[in-house]
Amino acid sequence: MLLDSRAPSGPIEKLWDQARFEMKLVNPANKRKHTIIVVGSGLAGASAAATLGELGYNVKCFCFQDSPRRAHSIAAQGGINAAKNYHGDGDSVFRLFYDTLKGGDFRSREPNVYRLAQISVDIIDQCVAQGVPFAREYGGTLANRSFGGAQVSRTFYARGQTGQQLLLGAYQALERQVDSGHVQMFPRTEMLDLVVVDGHARGIVTRNLVTGRIESHAADSVVLATGGYGNVYFLSTNAKGSNCTAIWRAYKHGAAFANPCFTQIHPTCIPVSGEYQSKLTLMSESLRNDGRIWVPKKAKDKRPPNQIPEDERDYYLERRYPSFGNLVPRDVASRNAKAVCDEGRGVGETGLGVYLDFSDAIRQFGVDLVRERYGNLFEMYQRITDEDPYKVPMRIYPAMHYAMGGLWVDYFLMSTIPGLFVTGEANFSDHGANRLGASALMQGLSDGYFVLPYTVGDYIAGTKLEKIDASHSAFTRAEAGVTELTARLLGIQGRRTVDWFHRRLGKIMWDDCGMSRTAAGLESAISQIRELREEYWKDVKVAGSADDLNQSLEKAGRVADFFELGELMCLDALHRKESCGGHFREEYQTADGEAQRNDEEFSYVAAWEYKGADQAPVLHKEPLTFEYVHPSQRSYK
Amino acid sequence: MSVVSAGVAPFYSSTVGKKAVMAVSGCVLFLFVLGHLAGNLQIYEGPEKLDNYSRLLHSMPALLWGARITLLVMVALHIWSSIQLAVRNYEARPTGYVRKKAAGSSYASRTMYWSGPIILAFVIYHLLDFTFGTVNPAFQVGNVYANVVASFQLPLVSGFYILAMVLLCMHLYHGLWSMFQSLGFHRATTLKRGAAVVAILIAAGNISIPVSVMAGLVK
Amino acid sequence: MKLILHVWRQKNPAQAGRMVRYEANDVNPDMSMVELLDVVNEELILKSEEPIAFEHDCREGICGSCGFMINGIAHGPEAATTVCQLSMRHFKDGDELYIEPWRAKAFPIIKDLVVDRSAFDRIIEAGGYISVPTGSAPDGNVILVPKDASDRAMDAAACIGCGACVAACPNASAALFTGAKIAHLGLLPQGQPERHQRALSMVRQFNAEQFGSCTNIGECEAVCPKEIKLEVIARMNRDFIHASLS
Structure with missing residues (x-):
């Protein structure tokens, strides 16, 4: 597997302009002939679906909640960063870039982070125009606060409900496209498999959570904006429904999973x-x-x-x-x-x-x-x-709270499966090993409003795709697989509930792959997870049936994936013999107990490739090079 | 946003439009109640004054009938809109709750559908009593003062009158502030207080008449 | 402590529902209402009975997923609190709780306590937005917004779309929900160009969804977990009347 970031080379402040210029364009008249699937309706998903719809593509957007407005982006409280420098306190695009890269403990890709900082200013403008009620000064200008240890005031906020207001802005833009007929919304629908045809992502298989119907949706490109996997710990600040199923099924189809152990x-x-x-x-x-x-x-x-x-x-x-x-x-x-x-x-x-x-x-x-x-x-x-x-x-x-790890994507937010794009918390993204406060909202909206609409177009314009629909054998096979998995979960009828297992998995993860980790703890966690997973498939009890609203069944499928992801997280944490950001290995610390990075050996993105149920995943490395910010020991003394 | 046409028909067919009609018609009826009270209170200045006032009104038939027709139209609009809304509201919840508690509404606001029809019944009786004299054996055309005293000396008539005024007070309390709300003006606290004061004053002014008659202060 | 629950159970929209009695022993006063249902459900699953279906997601009072009637009050007895944040310490040992779904023609029941609130999405779809294409916005500080307007817009924008207003209203009216969005956008300078058309479109949709009318009684305001005020309904009325008659 080749990990090519496809980041252009040249002066960093020109890269995004240059990339945009070099991208191929889709003829406006042809856009409606191309279907794009967007899974997830949080900041990254709703903004992408709305913008792609606005551009004229035929967009299908899916969420498991009853309405796109409920995605967990809504719970973000603090704010959103942007290098506006409205206060003249020394902020700049470069400083936001620098802070984000340093805050991430030098485990992210320079060109991506720079682009994020550049776009941050456009996000604020877009959201203001949409009517997001940001806090204001008495003179009517936008208010800022300093947040999460930043030395400048660059955080824009709407009381303690910034995520809610930004999401409602994106949701409203999305509903506007639903009204105009460019976006078709599928609420209460969960993606259960990705369909890959001839090496390209061509659609998804879903379960209608009300009727239980398994359905196929074909497309020219698939965007996963399905959020983070923090619920692998059972107790987290994530919403109860937040899950890793979509990205995990993509991983199993060949999308590399990057830095799974980087959790915040x-x-x-x-x-x-x-x-x-x-x-x-x-x-x-x-x-x-x-x-x-x-x-x-x-x-x-x-x-x-x-x-x-x-x-x-x-x-x-x-x-x-x-x-x-x-x-x-x-x-x-x-x-x-x-x-x-x-x-x-x-x-x-x-x-x-x-x-x-x-x-x-x-x-x-x-x-x-x-x-x-x-x-x-x-x-x-x-x-x-x-x-x-x-x-x-x-x-x-x-x-x-947050997963910095996620599916590996290149500069164009495309995963290792051509045509499969991953945005927001679901990708491994721009935060390296630790995310700064008020940066998640920035990244979700940057990906959705300003990056993806270009890069998906470039992919579609530059790729010759065979015309297929949901009757293709790949879809039939995937549907059969999903149906079988559902039947299997319902058929076990053991003695323990899904939550019973989930709590135990969470405890193992929290104890051994949480705030501090050791080789011995991680090894023991891997074997405990395996045992527990085996027990799960023998002894779990799922009530109800497959053909109506069954929340216990929904949970069962998600927890099954958490088991596998949990193991990969431990494996990744075990192999990364250094401490950096959210990943703290007790063996690797400075004399006064601070995280000790090892740039010589670990200055890379760890991307894991799935090799089959009984095989160990294979590690691929994308080396990280730093031209603009020299890695240094983070010091907050 | 698909363009929705403005205009009177779509306006009246909407819930907001119907409530606006109820507010405007209610407002006219309220002004009538106010004027009527001002007329009534002249009873304390003696028979001559009150009867002269009545004669004055009857000396201008165009104005009198103009007012009567306007009021009838307003009553019709008020009632017709409320029936249409009531039907709609009833249909909006086909299955009720096993348990339901009021969390923040006033008794007056929840009983508008009761106070309204009872007040209507009273108004009809009131007209038969004092305007047409049908139900008042002692009725004499033009002798308003005497008619009032004769009727209110009957405890049943006075009782019904007082009850109707209490209901009118409640209806006005919610109706008065609600009228502003329906037309888009909102000052909840001030309006609610103001509505309460006005409603109580109107009811008290009217109730004072049968009370005075029964107490023998007005003979 | 121990609580008696009477919960509305209904397999699907076609079958009739009924109240079913459950006993919850060992209730911890720090539990939330939905955590109590979790515990009841765990027991039901182990007894091979279907767990109670109820919506919930963020469990911190902001996503708007959760909500049901407790003893006749939407989201239960505590003001400004969704059921996911309603802690059991507000009840006494031995209390009986009647738990029912939101009831409105516009919110058909899907299962047990789960209702279909997609009518709210369609009301937003009809015009609850500002039409601004991505990338066409001027600098954020070009549009000055008086602090007071911004604060009041935020008060209205705090709506989480849970549906408690509809559930509590004797007329099952969506006036508070619709008014909140009309007020939020109408208070801001950015919202002015479409202000009147928005009121016309959104009110028409709110009526088309078969919600009842507002009778200004204030039950919605009393149960709203985000304390949205009746003022937003007055704003909706004003914009609609102005748009209709001018």
Whole structure:
């Protein structure tokens, strides 16, 4: 397998212009003759479907939710970055590029990241024009805040609901195309297989989640915008329905899976409270702008926080990272929280939590200002925990949040299967080994509005495709496979529910392939996952039937894929004998406990190729070269 | 966006249009209630004043009939729109809830479909009593004061009148602020307070008459 | 603690449904309402019974997937809270909970507590957007938006499309939902060119979907998890009347 990034060469600021100029164009009159399938309707999917529809292609867009507006992009709170430099505080396209590349611990591709930074400014313009109600200054100009440790104010936001507003903007653009007849929407429809004909992605097989009907859809190109795979950990900040099935089936058809072990643990989530817990709730990172993080100095100190005197508190981030303090990047903040809890200094009943304290901010700025900035987050916290953050420090703990890994794509966002494009969180993308705050929304919309519409056109214009429809034998075969898998899951009728298995898989992943990893832990995780998976196929119990709405069956198929993905993640984590970004191997750390990268040996994208159910996947490497930003040890001291 | 034509027919066929019609007709009826109250209150200035006022109105038949026809049209529009909306609303939920609780609406707002018809029944009785005299054995054409006193001395008549005024008060309370809302003006708190004050004053003013008659203050 | 649940079970739109009684023992007060249903479902699956179908996704009150009636109130007794964030500490040991799906002709039942809310998508499709082709936008700061207008637009735009307003309305009206989008876009300068046509198209679609009319009683406002105000309905009315009669 050849991993050719197809990135043009030349001065980096000209690459995207040059690439766009060199791309072939589809005759406007012919566009409607080409069908493009877009799977997923989040920021990346909805924006792509809307724009492709607007260009005149015949677009079919699929989502498993009842409406495209429910995709999990909607839950993003904090904001979206753009190098507008509206504040004249020293921001620029190059600085955003630099920050993103460095934040990703030098494990992403320079040309992609530069393009992302360039496009970031167009995204804001587009969203404003769509009516996204971004926060404004009194003069009517757009407001910004600094976010996630950035030294400049480049984050645009709509209260604590930026993701919601951006998604609704994209959703509305999508519905506009539905109205105009260019996009056909298939809600409550889940993609269960990819169909590849003569080496090209030519369609998908889906299950109608209401009727259970298995259907085929043929196309000239398939776009996967199906989000991340954080739910492999069972507990995560992802939506319950978020899953890896679409990308996993593509992987099995030959799309390389890149950097699966690069997952992001978000530091500010509400801690787990009990066994029944079904998901973790994120509190916006913006809380770290004014909240101070601490734990008691003594281990097992069970006093209520307000009774612990100042000199017995350890503001460990401020102590260890004097220049960034509480605003260190997510991976650093998460790892440090885990470290103090491992020392027995964690707070709350479970001991898995640290305090995020606003008492100083309230003293300094007054309760009104704190309420204005964080009121809705405080309310949410209180609703869930029944504690009042104005009086008692919040308790937070890291939780699985985002997958930097995903299907490998080239500069044109095309996977190793020609005609299969992957966008947003589903691809391995631009964030390297760690994503900066407010960058996911930027990437999803950049891919969907501004990159894909060009690159899909280039592919279609430059590829001679045989005319086929859903009666082609490849579709019939895929349908049979999907039907058989469904029957198999329903036929086991064992003694354990899908969730029972999923929780156990999640625990293995969290313990051994979570915030810190070791060779021994990962090896043990691989064998535990294999055992559990074997048990799954013997003992899982799925209720109901295949021919109506069956949420238990939907889950069963997704968890089956999570088992396989979990194993690949561990394999990838095991092979990457270095610490970088979200991937922290305990064996590879500096004397003071910071991540120790190994650029000599691991400055590459690890792309795994599927070789069959009983065979080990094969590792391919795309070397990363850095012309503009010299890799350095990340330091937030 | 496909272009949707504007105009009166599509306007009236829409729910928003019908509510606007209800608001405008309701507003005219409210103005009548207000004027009617002003007329009624002259009873406290003695028979001569009230009867003269009645004669004054009857001396301008064009105006009187103009007003009467306008009011009838408004009543018809108000009722017809409300029936059409009620049918539509009934059909919008074919299967009801096993349990349903009100979470934020006022009693007055939920009972408009009851207070409306009862008020209508009262208005008809009221006309038969004081305008046509059909149900008032002591009725004398032109002697408004005497007719009022005669009727209100009967506790049943006064009772029905007071009940109708209480319902009118509720109907007006919701109707008055709702009228602004339906026409696109929204000042919820101010309008609701204002509506409550006006509705109570109107009802109190009207109720004071049978009470005064029964208490013997107006004879 | 222990709770008694009476849940609407209906296999499909064609078959009749009924309330079925379940006992939930060992309810943790920190659980959310949907986590309680998870626990009940786990037991049902192990007993080879069909689990209760209910919609949920983000479980943090923003996607709008979840929602059902609890004891006659949409999303249950807590204000500004979706069922996925409704914690069990608001109930007492031994409480009985009547759980029913949203009911409206425009929201046909699919199964148990799952209803079809695609009518909302069609209302947006009719005109709930600003027609701006990708790439044609001027610089974001060219369009100045007064802070007040932007804040009020955001209040309206916070709608999550859950359908509680329809469920709570005695007339099953979608006025709050439709009004929220008309208000959001109509408050912004970007939304002005299509403002009147938008009101005409969206109201027509809202009527075509067989929702009832608004009688301004405010049940929707009381149950809205995002606290959208009746003011948005007044804005819809104003824009529609203006568009119709001018």
